Amino acid sequence: MTQTLLDDQLIGTTAATAPGLLRLLARNRAALVAAAVIAAFLLMAAVAPMLASHDPNQQRSESIRVPPVWQAGGSPRFPLGTDALGRDLLSRIVYGARVSITLGVIVVLLTMIVGTGLGLLAGYFGGWFDAFVSRIVDVLLAFPFLIFALAIMAATGPSLTALVLALAFKGWVDFYRVVRGDVLAARGAAYVTAARGLGASTAHIIFREILPNVVPPIIVVATLRMATIIIAEASLSFLGIGVPPSIPAWGTMVSDGRADIATAWWIATLPGLAILLLVLSVNLFGEGLRDALDPRMSL
Amino acid sequence: MWSRFISRRVLQLIPVLLGVSFIVFLTMHLTPGDPVEHMLGQAGRVSQQQVDELRSYYGLDRSFAVQYWVFLSHAASGDFGISYSHQGRPVASIIRERSPATIELTLFAFLLALVLAIPAGVIASLRPQGAFDRIATVSALIGISLPGFWLGIVLMILFGLRLHWLPISGRIALGMAPETITGLAAVDALLTGNAPAFWSALRHLTLPGLVLAAPMAAMVMRMLRSSMIGVLEQDYVQFARAKGLPETMVVGKHALRNALIPTINIVALQTGLLLSGNMIIETVFRYPGLGKLAVDAIGAADYPLVQAVVLIYAGSYVLLNLGADILHAVLDPTVRPT
Numbered sequence: 220m221t222q223t224l225l226d227d228q229l230i231g232t233t234a235a236t237a238p239g240l241l242r243l244l245a246r247n248r249a250a251l252v253a254a255a256v257i258a259a260f261l262l263m264a265a266v267a268p269m270l271a272s273h274d275p276n277q278q279r280s281e282s283i284r285v286p287p288v289w290q291a292g293g294s295p296r297f298p299l300g301t302d303a304l305g306r307d308l309l310s311r312i313v314y315g316a317r318v319s320i321t322l323g324v325i326v327v328l329l330t331m332i333v334g335t336g337l338g339l340l341a342g343y344f345g346g347w348f349d350a351f352v353s354r355i356v357d358v359l360l361a362f363p364f365l366i367f368a369l370a371i372m373a374a375t376g377p378s379l380t381a382l383v384l385a386l387a388f389k390g391w392v393d394f395y396r397v398v399r400g401d402v403l404a405a406r407g408a409a410y411v412t413a414a415r416g417l418g419a420s421t422a423h424i425i426f427r428e429i430l431p432n433v434v435p436p437i438i439v440v441a442t443l444r445m446a447t448i449i450i451a452e453a454s455l456s457f458l459g460i461g462v463p464p465s466i467p468a469w470g471t472m473v474s475d476g477r478a479d480i481a482t483a484w485w486i487a488t489l490p491g492l493a494i495l496l497l498v499l500s501v502n503l504f505g506e507g508l509r510d511a512l513d514p515r516m517s518l
Numbered sequence: 519m520w521s522r523f524i525s526r527r528v529l530q531l532i533p534v535l536l537g538v539s540f541i542v543f544l545t546m547h548l549t550p551g552d553p554v555e556h557m558l559g560q561a562g563r564v565s566q567q568q569v570d571e572l573r574s575y576y577g578l579d580r581s582f583a584v585q586y587w588v589f590l591s592h593a594a595s596g597d598f599g600i601s602y603s604h605q606g607r608p609v610a611s612i613i614r615e616r617s618p619a620t621i622e623l624t625l626f627a628f629l630l631a632l633v634l635a636i637p638a639g640v641i642a643s644l645r646p647q648g649a650f651d652r653i654a655t656v657s658a659l660i661g662i663s664l665p666g667f668w669l670g671i672v673l674m675i676l677f678g679l680r681l682h683w684l685p686i687s688g689r690i691a692l693g694m695a696p697e698t699i700t701g702l703a704a705v706d707a708l709l710t711g712n713a714p715a716f717w718s719a720l721r722h723l724t725l726p727g728l729v730l731a732a733p734m735a736a737m738v739m740r741m742l743r744s745s746m747i748g749v750l751e752q753d754y755v756q757f758a759r760a761k762g763l764p765e766t767m768v769v770g771k772h773a774l775r776n777a778l779i780p781t782i783n784i785v786a787l788q789t790g791l792l793l794s795g796n797m798i799i800e801t802v803f804r805y806p807g808l809g810k811l812a813v814d815a816i817g818a819a820d821y822p823l824v825q826a827v828v829l830i831y832a833g834s835y836v837l838l839n840l841g842a843d844i845l846h847a848v849l850d851p852t853v854r855p856t
Contacts, residue, residue: 358537363794363831369816370545370824450665454798457667458813473668477802480675488675491668499663506659 243511250507256500264316271310273297275467279305284483302475302486311467312493318468319497322379323448326386327441333387334394335437339425341395342402352395359389365454372460382461386448393440401433435512442505446498453494469494527843531836538832539593539825543586546821554578576600589825598826603818609826613808617830618701619689620800620807624792625702626723627730631788634735639742639781640774646747654739661736666795670729670802677725684724687804691718726803730795734788741784745777752776779850786842790835 244250263270283305286293293300299308341349368385375381405411406429414428455461456470464471469490476487554572573579576599577588592599598609642651678686685691689703696707696715704723707716749755750773758772759765796809804810808827815823 354533354537357534358541361534361538361832361836362541363790363797363828363835365794365797366812366828366831367541367545369797369813370542370828446663450663453665454667457665458798458801460816470665470667473665473671477671480671481679484675487671488668491665491672494665494668495660495663498665499660502659502663 240511244507247507247510250504253500253503253507256496257504260316260497260500261320263313264320267313267317271307271313273307273310275306275311275314276465277306281305284479284486286483287485287489290485299489300483300485302472303479303483308472308485308489311472312469312490314467315469315472315490315493316497318462318466319449319452319494322383322386322452322462323445326383326390326448326452327445329383329387330390330444331394331437331441334391335398335430335433337391338395338398339402339430339433342399343406343421343425343429345403349399356392356395359392362389364389364451368451368455369458369460372455377460377463379462382452382455385455386451390444390448393444394437397436397440398433401436402429405429405432439505439509439512442501442508446501446505449494449498449501523847524844527840531840534836535829535833536590539590539829540586542825542828543589546825547582547585576602593826593829598829599822601815601820601823603815603820603823609822612811612823613826613830616806616808616811619703619805620796620809622689622702622704623723623726623730623800623805623807624789624796626704626727627734627792627795628789630727631731631734631738632785634731635738636742638735639739640746640769642739642743643746643750643777644769651743654743658736658740661732664732666729666732667798667802669732670726670799673725673729674803685722686725689719689722689806690715691722694718722805726799726805729802730792730799733795734785734792737784737788738781742777742781745780746773749773749777775849779846782842782846782849786838789838793831793835 244254279301282294282297282301283303285297285301285305287300287308288295288298290300297307297309299312301307302311337352341352367388371385371388372381411424411428414424419428452461453468453470453473456468457474459471459474461470462468472490473487473494476483476485476490479486554569554576570579577585580588589599596610598613601607601609601612604612638654642648642654645651674686677684694715696703696710696712696719699706699709704716704719707713707719750769755768755773758768763772796807797813798809799805800807800809801813808830812824812827812831815827
């Protein structure tokens with residue numbers, strides 16, 4: 220309780236500034252550790268070619284299903300072992316980070332722009348536009364996301380463009396709802412009335428007055444959406460309709476290992492650990508951000 | 519008063535379902551592959567005449583608008599056309615055959631999630647930052663961060679292949695299926711007093727049910743915990759305590775009832791997500807339900823089947839939310855219709 224009070228006071232004063240945010244985050248050890256893990260994954264994705272000791276797609280018929288180095292029969296040449304085609308798992312996991320992170324960032328940015336834009340307009344102008352977009356949102360909310368993504372991917376065949384569209388299809392709704400709600404509330408706020416009274420243009424009011432105030436919740440939604448998107452992409456890739464098979468992706472790797480779970484447990488389980496670690500860190504960091512930026516949304 | 523409230527909400531569903539059906543129909547028709555070619559793919563050489571006959575048999579030679587209208591008017595009477603991939607069987611009959619398995623798995627996961635989440639949420643809220651709360655909060659965070667397909671495989675390896683405690687695929691042991699009454703294997707086994715079949719069905723449900731329930735249990739637990747913490751500070755709870763009511767009564771009756779109100783929406787939302795989770799989990803565990811049916815149908819470009827399953831999923835999702843709204847109104851006098 221005192222914690223919340225303290226946070227509330229800090230929000231009013233310092234959290235709006237970047238150093239204030241950092242100070243709040245710095246008190247949250249879990250979020251800091253999560254940030255470090257995320258940074259490590261980002262670095263791993265960036266320097267994947269230097270870090271991976273092998274070409275992730277190189278097949279070796281002479282060394283298939285080599286166990287990880289700590290197991291009997293393991294080899295230091297393949298620290299995490301190899302899969303059924305003799306591909307080095309560690310190199311594939313390192314490269315897989317590129318796919319998950321790149322797709323996650325692209326999809327989140329895309330949905331953020333669409334959702335925030337529509338939310339600003341619908342919240343500020345209301346009327347038929349708001350009614351129209353809100354009906355679309357109702358329809359989209361009634362969609363089981365995965366089955367729709369499946370249908371798109373099945374229809375177009377595995378391609379990265381289709382995957383981005385399938386993942387983005389419904390994701391903007393979260394941004395839209397948060398932004399629209401906040402804009403509705405801001406519309407009658409004193410600072411907006413004042414700006415209008417001073418003769419500010421509508422565009423100025425929306426983008427220079429209101430938008431900066433809805434940035435904190437947008438950042439929080441973006442972070443938490445990132446976690447969802449990474450899992451969704453991995454799930455589609457697992458079902459064989461996500462990332463094209465020539466690109467090493469974590470979901471595909473888990474699926475590759477399914478046939479061998481009785482004899483070579485590492486092929487399916489180790490790439491999944493990477494997903495879990497990254498998603499867990501993104502969630503932890505996102506919740507830390509939320510507590511720091513927007514305590515109203517905290518659970 | 520109630521009938522107007524409910525009928526208004528039901529009417530609001532119609533445009534939503536129409537929108538869903540249109541989007542699904544559109545996507546399926548933008549698909550480049552021709553379903554007839556898909557069907558004939560394995561059949562070897564066929565004449566153009568045979569292709570044309572098949573196309574007109576399935577109504578594929580008509581315009582988009584006509585096809586959509588035919589689909590809609592038939593769907594309204596429960597006729598979803600003929601499947602392309604199941605030897606020309608009516609879609610409705612395939613769905614009837616597969617639904618009970620999915621209903622059973624979803625119900626099982628739903629109950630499991632609540633049985634785990636409600637006590638955990640309540641106990642965690644009694645001593646925030648206490649040992650139990652910390653463990654529960656961390657587990658919940660892991661629960662929402664786990665990819666379901668991976669958790670499924672890990673549990674299969676551990677409990678199926680290593681420990682041999684639980685089966686890793688199917689609905690019931692071969693030859694043990696009970697007489698069909700409801701279609702839900704465990705329920706039918708109970709109704710016919712068939713204990714071995716009941717045990718077998720339950721064991722088959724355990725792993726997929728647990729994996730499906732994990733994210734829902736996590737979200738519900740978190741919501742209930744935070745809303746309990748809020749409620750326990752309220753005056754009326756303090757008052758109930760001051761009256762000398764036993765703590766179990768204060769927590770169980772006064773606090774929990776009010777803390778459950780905001781939790782209902784999360785429960786509805788998460789139950790909807792159970793439906794899409796089905797597709798992954800049923801595929802991982804080779805569980806013969808609607809989700810696996812949908813994934814297979816998409817692979818086979820079986821439009822009528824995919825359309826029907828998507829509509830059923832969307833319909834149940836929308837009905838769930840309606841149910842939650844009504845329950846919300848029943849429990850919370852402030853949102854009751856007047």
